[in-house]
Amino acid sequence: MTELSLDLRGKRGLVIGIANGASIAYGCARAFRRLGADLAVTYLNEKAKPHVEPLARELGADLFLPLDVSQPGQMEAVFEAIQQKWGKLDFALHSIAFAPMADLHGRVVDCSAEGFGKAMDISCHSFIRMAKLAEPLMTDGGTLFTMSYFGAHKVVPHYNVMGPVKAALEASARYMAAELGPKGIRVHSISPGPLKTRAASGIDHFDELMARVEAEAPAHRLVDIDDIGLTTALLATDAGRLVTGSTTYVDGGYHIMG
Numbered sequence: 697m698t699e700l701s702l703d704l705r706g707k708r709g710l711v712i713g714i715a716n717g718a719s720i721a722y723g724c725a726r727a728f729r730r731l732g733a734d735l736a737v738t739y740l741n742e743k744a745k746p747h748v749e750p751l752a753r754e755l756g757a758d759l760f761l762p763l764d765v766s767q768p769g770q771m772e773a774v775f776e777a778i779q780q781k782w783g784k785l786d787f788a789l790h791s792i793a794f795a796p797m798a799d800l801h802g803r804v805v806d807c808s809a810e811g812f813g814k815a816m817d818i819s820c821h822s823f824i825r826m827a828k829l830a831e832p833l834m835t836d837g838g839t840l841f842t843m844s845y846f847g848a849h850k851v852v853p854h855y856n857v858m859g860p861v862k863a864a865l866e867a868s869a870r871y872m873a874a875e876l877g878p879k880g881i882r883v884h885s886i887s888p889g890p891l892k893t894r895a896a897s898g899i900d901h902f903d904e905l906m907a908r909v910e911a912e913a914p915a916h917r918l919v920d921i922d923d924i925g926l927t928t929a930l931l932a933t934d935a936g937r938l939v940t941g942s943t944t945y946v947d948g949g950y951h952i953m954g
């Protein structure tokens with residue numbers, strides 16, 4: 697039997713989406729690190745940098761680079777730096793989302809073409825771009841992660857345009873899993889239950905949603921970023937070697953309830 701590994705020692709991964717210590721991406725980065733991985737960490741822009749830099753330092757990140765996925769060339773520069781530093785990549789986490797406020801707070805029926813396009817580009821197509829750049833570096837196979845939400849499947853009040861965007865993200869992950877599977881590259885959508893982050897603060901009545909989930913989820917508690925991080929990191933180990941294309945819920949079981 698081949699040697700199987702339940703840790704990430706000797707593995708190298710890219711983490712996109714840390715804004716601060718409450719970010720889901722930070723919980724994942726901490727878990728990847730706990731399992732022994734080396735990390736490259738990105739920050740949105742100069743304004744975000746002072747909030748992310750101490751966390752990247754604490755994580756012992758080998759690379760700390762700017763990345764606004766709406767800026768042409770920036771994602772290519774990140775992967776070029778990874779190629780120079782490591783020459784390969786084992787996993788990459790995409791944990792970002794954006795929708796213009798006017799579109800996020802309105803009905804899907806009223807969503808502008810521009811707002812819909814921007815939300816799709818930053819929250820969904822950037823994952824596809826990330827996979828394309830990661831593919832040639834994943835010479836021993838690898839794992840790609842993106843963060844979705846239950847609103848992709850069911851209508852969640854106030855989630856609005858992000859519902860169709862996350863549905864497209866999960867469908868993209870399935871197609872990418874089929875296309876990249878022969879190269880040993882796995883693709884996962886992780887679907888966390890609600891938790892207070894900066895991105896979540898843009899969603900109306902978010903406190904009511906959290907209260908509902910806490911009351912109705914089988915676990916009767918809300919998830920934290922370490923819960924999400926540990927599940928995600930384990931899927932990057934050999935424990936997840938034949939798991940791909942699916943959506944993994946880390947939500948205390950809320951999604952099974954009728």
Ligand code: NAD
Pocket residue numbers: 712713714715716718719720721740744763764765766791792793794818843844845846887888889890891892893894895896
């Ligand atoms: P967060 O605010 O900590 O993270 C969102 C990140 O998106 C930030 O780091 C921000 O810089 C980044 N981002 C936005 N526009 C960008 C761009 N143009 N280029 C690069 N990065 C950009 O919030 P979070 O809740 O940790 O969000 C991470 C992911 O988790 C998102 O996809 C979100 O939809 C998803 N999610 C969140 C929850 C929740 O309840 N918080 C639940 C399920 C899924």
